[in-house]
Amino acid sequence: MSGNSTVPLVRVRGLTKSFGSNQVLKGVDLDVMKGQVVSVIGASGSGKTTLLRCVNLLETYDGGSIQVDGVEVGYADANGRRRPRRERELARIRADIGMVFQLFNLFPHLTARDNVVLGLHKVRGMKRTEARQVAEQWLVRVGLADKLDSLPIELSGGQQQRVGIARAVAMSPKVLLLDEITSALDPELVGEVLTVVRELANDGMTMILVTHEMSFARDVSSRVVFMDAGRIAVEGPPHEVFGAAMQTHERLRSFLARIELKRA
């Protein structure tokens, strides 16, 4: 299935999701091809983070479908009827979908190295020595060669987030989900994290990122998706979304204007 460049790696169709009576996703369609970087932008409450979290089923979804590399994420098809996936199936699917979190979510009782080793050893089944080597390679790549044995509390926010990225990409995921990964960082630490993401993009990593960094989204994305009130309102290449579409689409224009205001 993979390697076929005409079939999207991530295929979302008619996705709906409610929290109680509040419908946050009202039918979302999204295709992400292998090697593409898709940025999802939009005001808080627009459903962008929920969309991302549905892709690896940190949130269950009510209707529609999400396929990653041809496999339905949330539900198995049993004789034409949907049934929720079992824990083990779900774990196997999630192992191929990397995620980096806004609040890092590093394991505080483990060193930077062991944060990365855990998945390689327990999920990928690597021997511990091999897992340590792979973990170290990735930590070196994100510029943390001298922090291998540091605990998360001994690291700055930017360093913690780079460990978070190393932990996700070391698993060689098919797609990487980045959930506002610089929002909790001091402004001077944002750059070091975005640099790492840009390198991953150049290496051809398929990524979906929810972000408020508009200039970064413009630089790095193959496509930008603007979500508004649970739907995709505007979608296209960055120069279009930040160019022509911005002139014609009122909600997009006011959203971008508000972001700019916060910047200034």
Next chain:
Amino acid sequence: MIDVMLKGLPFLWQGLLVTLEAAAVVVVVALVVGVVLGIGLSYGPRWIAWPIRLLSDFVRGLPLLVLIFSIFYMLPLTGWQISNFASALAALAVFEAAHVSEVVRGAIQSIHPGQNEAGKAIGLTFSQRMLYVILPQALRRFLPPWINTVVDTVKGSSLLALVGIVDLMLSIQQVIGRTFKPMPMYVLGALMYFVINYTLSQISRRLEARFAYVRE
């Protein structure tokens, strides 16, 4: 007073051993059962969590003595023959397990939900997330209140005397029955209970310091 204590002391050893043995058995059983129930309370679907909650609230709402007598008198009615010792231990174990389950639940819920999500995101199964992510972190929240339940168990075991088990408490009363001098023996008994429990709380303090890897 001191000479009465010294004379009585040898007669207390056997009782002390019974108290320690009873407490040790109850602590281990209550730990295993309590951890399972606590995980059920925290993550179980409603049909698992709800009965545990009911049982735990009910058991914790009873005075320990009532629970011991209930099991002591009711079990034989069901035709189940077990020794006094076993029935009293079962009562104490049920009581402590209910408390341990709440301690476990509290410790687990103190862990940020993002930890569980991060574990899911790298493909860990539920039991792997418990084993490698949640429980190691919950341990340091768990230890201090858990040692409290251990101390409660040692103290609660003195009620075993009331169903005729010759533990430290009943040994003390037996010695008093012969010497007719209650004061020295009760003071001695109090000291012995205190030494056990003070030792436990010191261990607890050591452990807390050792697991303090998170700045708060």
